[in-house]
Amino acid sequence: MLRTIIDKEIRDLLRSTKFVYTFAVCAVLILLSFYIGASNYQTSVTHHEAARAENLRQLEGLTDWLNVEQHRIFLPPQPLAALVTRISNDIGRTTEVEARGELTAHDSRFNEEPIFAVFRFLDLRFIFQIVLSLLAILLGYDAISGEKERGTLRLALANAVPRWKYILGKLIGLFSTLSVSLLVALAIGCLMLPMMGVPMGGGDWIRLVLIIVAGLLYFGAFLSLSVFVSTMTQRTSSSFLVLLVFWIVSVLIIPRSAVLLAGRAVDVPSVDELASKKASFGTDLWSDFRSALADFSVPGEKDPEKLMTALNNYMDSLTTVRDNQMDAFALRLNEDRYNRQVQQQALAFNLARISPAASFSLAAAELAGTSLSLKDRYRQAAAEYQKTYASFMKEKTGMNVGGRMIIMKIGDDEKNEPIDPTELPAFVYNQPQLAGSIGNVTTDTGLLVFFNLIFFAAAMVAFNRYDAR
Amino acid sequence: MINTESNNGQPRLQAVDLSKRYEDGVLALDSINFSVYPGQVFAMLGGNGAGKTTAINLFLNLIEPTSGEALIQGISSHREPLKAKANVAFVSENVMLYPNFTAMQNLEFFVRLGGKTECGTDELRAVLRRVGLPDEVHHKRLKGYSKGMRQKCGIAIAILKDAPAILLDEPTSGLDPKAGFDFIRLLESLRDEGKAILMSTHDIFRAREVADVVAIMNNGRIIMQENASALAGKDLEQVYMQYMAGHDLEVAV
Numbered sequence: 107m108l109r110t111i112i113d114k115e116i117r118d119l120l121r122s123t124k125f126v127y128t129f130a131v132c133a134v135l136i137l138l139s140f141y142i143g144a145s146n147y148q149t150s151v152t153h154h155e156a157a158r159a160e161n162l163r164q165l166e167g168l169t170d171w172l173n174v175e176q177h178r179i180f181l182p183p184q185p186l187a188a189l190v191t192r193i194s195n196d197i198g199r200t201t202e203v204e205a206r207g208e209l210t211a212h213d214s215r216f217n218e219e220p221i222f223a224v225f226r227f228l229d230l231r232f233i234f235q236i237v238l239s240l241l242a243i244l245l246g247y248d249a250i251s252g253e254k255e256r257g258t259l260r261l262a263l264a265n266a267v268p269r270w271k272y273i274l275g276k277l278i279g280l281f282s283t284l285s286v287s288l289l290v291a292l293a294i295g296c297l298m299l300p301m302m303g304v305p306m307g308g309g310d311w312i313r314l315v316l317i318i319v320a321g322l323l324y325f326g327a328f329l330s331l332s333v334f335v336s337t338m339t340q341r342t343s344s345s346f347l348v349l350l351v352f353w354i355v356s357v358l359i360i361p362r363s364a365v366l367l368a369g370r371a372v373d374v375p376s377v378d379e380l381a382s383k384k385a386s387f388g389t390d391l392w393s394d395f396r397s398a399l400a401d402f403s404v405p406g407e408k409d410p411e412k413l414m415t416a417l418n419n420y421m422d423s424l425t426t427v428r429d430n431q432m433d434a435f436a437l438r439l440n441e442d443r444y445n446r447q448v449q450q451q452a453l454a455f456n457l458a459r460i461s462p463a464a465s466f467s468l469a470a471a472e473l474a475g476t477s478l479s480l481k482d483r484y485r486q487a488a489a490e491y492q493k494t495y496a497s498f499m500k501e502k503t504g505m506n507v508g509g510r511m512i513i514m515k516i517g518d519d520e521k522n523e524p525i526d527p528t529e530l531p532a533f534v535y536n537q538p539q540l541a542g543s544i545g546n547v548t549t550d551t552g553l554l555v556f557f558n559l560i561f562f563a564a565a566m567v568a569f570n571r572y573d574a575r
Numbered sequence: 576m577i578n579t580e581s582n583n584g585q586p587r588l589q590a591v592d593l594s595k596r597y598e599d600g601v602l603a604l605d606s607i608n609f610s611v612y613p614g615q616v617f618a619m620l621g622g623n624g625a626g627k628t629t630a631i632n633l634f635l636n637l638i639e640p641t642s643g644e645a646l647i648q649g650i651s652s653h654r655e656p657l658k659a660k661a662n663v664a665f666v667s668e669n670v671m672l673y674p675n676f677t678a679m680q681n682l683e684f685f686v687r688l689g690g691k692t693e694c695g696t697d698e699l700r701a702v703l704r705r706v707g708l709p710d711e712v713h714h715k716r717l718k719g720y721s722k723g724m725r726q727k728c729g730i731a732i733a734i735l736k737d738a739p740a741i742l743l744d745e746p747t748s749g750l751d752p753k754a755g756f757d758f759i760r761l762l763e764s765l766r767d768e769g770k771a772i773l774m775s776t777h778d779i780f781r782a783r784e785v786a787d788v789v790a791i792m793n794n795g796r797i798i799m800q801e802n803a804s805a806l807a808g809k810d811l812e813q814v815y816m817q818y819m820a821g822h823d824l825e826v827a828v
Binding site: 107110111114117118121122256257258260261262263264265266267268573574575 | 628632635637638656657658660661663664665667669670671672673674675676680684685687688689690729732736742
């Protein structure tokens with residue numbers, strides 16, 4: 107019996123003009139998102155390679171490591187960020203590294219090419235979150251009320267069919283048809299990735315599969331919801347209207363409202379405010395530095411070279427003290443801001459999670475490695491690199507360079523041999539561990555499963571009481 | 576009320592003090608009683624809102640009775656709906672099957688839904704021919720069918736279910752005279768096979784033509800119930816108008 111209903115639902119859907127057109131549009135959009143993603147990735151790789159080469163080229167001809175300035179590291183393009191861009195185009199990708207001092211990333215993709223910020227990329231997350239949820243509504247809003255309007259429901263229920271079987275069969279039929287159709291389009295899209303030169307590792311494929319699974323769960327939630335709403339209404343037009351309102355609230359209003367509410371609930375000082383405090387503190391330290399510098403003296407020492415060495419050492423120690431004080435101050439401010447930010451984000455995300463759209467979006471971004479934590483991970487990787495870079499420079503120059511330290515040299519001891527820029531340690535950015543990412547998306551995928559179950563259970567209960575006359 | 580029971584076995588459809596009051600307070604059925612026996616066509620005649628469709632919906636368990644029972648083969652359609660509905664086929668006023676399916680596919684689906692797992696193409700075709708649908712339309716999608724053709728499909732589904740009882744809700748409404756005539760001939764053949772048929776209609780002419788028992792309904796009550804033999808020689812239309820007028824007068828008083 108169940109199989110008969112499922113089979114009928116599949117055949118009915120496949121033969122409907124509505125399905126043919128809407129699916130064609132979705133398939134084209136899915137393929138387009140893969141194509142655009144792969145193209146963007148290729149462009150990003152080209153830009154990244156060019157930037158790295160230019161960075162090393164600037165060091166060519168230098169004969170002293172002390173003259174190395176504006177050494178930059180770049181966040182490498184991530185394959186999955188091509189499909190789920192999230193914040194990857196908004197955060198700074200370039201960081202100027204010195205052996206000391208605070209690091210700041212700048213030059214985001216949207217900063218460099220603002221036109222793309224106006225018309226954002228069509229990525230897979232967008233297709234799932236916006237287009238496929240609408241597809242689910244479009245194909246599910248008349249599941250029951252449409253059958254009633256057509257008169258087929260009365261005829262079907264005139265038979266010895268348990269209602270729960272009927273609605274379960276309908277839902278399985280709808281979901282399986284649409285999922286399989288979408289999976290075909292997604293599989294073709296996946297094939298495009300290696301063909302277009304996107305280096306997908308084993309972990310990347312697992313992540314992509316999990317993103318698709320989360321997408322299908324999200325799609326299933328909207329489909330169950332659509333069936334549920336169609337059991338609550340007697341007319342298809344009412345069902346469609348209710349679902350449209352729910353879609354707007356769920357996809358457009360709740361996530362944004364959650365961020366606004368969290369912003370009001372938890373106050374996070376702005377970057378400018380922090381920069382102003384740091385600048386003020388830095389000015390005080392600089393003043394102390396100059397005062398301390400004025401006190402420099404080496405009683406009895408007449409040899410200028412020894413005096414210069416002593417001065418450099420003195421300044422180095424002062425700079426270290428100043429840096430330590432500045433670092434401690436900045437760390438305190440940054441930590442305070444970071445903690446507040448984490449609190450604010452947690453509140454915003456938890457509030458937003460009442461919407462399946464937010465749950466899916468958060469899960470997809472986490473799996474693609476383009477969630478908010480991307481910025482922190484890049485910052486941490488840059489900080490780690492700074493330590494490696496500082497050790498390298500210390501080894502090459504004998505001192506901790508950077509941090510507005512004045513290096514005074516006397517005599518002409520410049521070597522004629524140029525430095526080898528390729529000796530510079532390479533910056534490596536690693537994706538978060540797969541197990542960690544999976545652990546982080548447990549809540550959101552669990553919620554998506556919950557939405558599926560709760561909407562389906564509600565549809566069953568409502569259909570049992572549905573006036574099928 | 577006239578006793579119309581024949582001794583043709585146990586009733587296959589039976590309304591026992593069947594009442595239905597809707598949530599808005601309207602009393603759609605007021606304690607009606609009737610029985611339909613094997614090989615009998617029972618016609619419920621009445622205007623809009625008389626309670627005919629409500630009675631059929633109660634037999635199909637699409638609504639719950641306020642009191643009383645609708646029994647199919649002695650099984651309460653309210654208490655054991657699946658068991659009861661396995662013994663009844665249904666044809667609605669305006670048969671709207673799946674428009675994207677062909678007649679064959681529609682039949683196949685509804686026959687399986689009716690619990691029949693084995694049903695070959697030949698059997699489906701034979702039934703479609705029996706109801707008057709020629710071979711060339713068997714594989715056409717229903718979206719191109721006329722109302723009469725869809726109605727024939729509906730009766731084909733009922734025939735294939737091979738249930739002992741059949742419920743017909745205004746089956747000849749909107750049919751052209753030829754289609755109506757064909758439909759009545761089909762009903763007669765089903766009756767001859769021993770099916771118990773309960774038909775709601777406001778078509779006095781068709782009721783007269785095919786019914787073994789005629790019940791006139793008004794405001795949820797059966798105000799007259801007669802065997803066809805008792806009505807022989809009488810003008811049913813006149814009888815109907817007299818009863819309706821009498822009842823209206825009664826209500827007015």
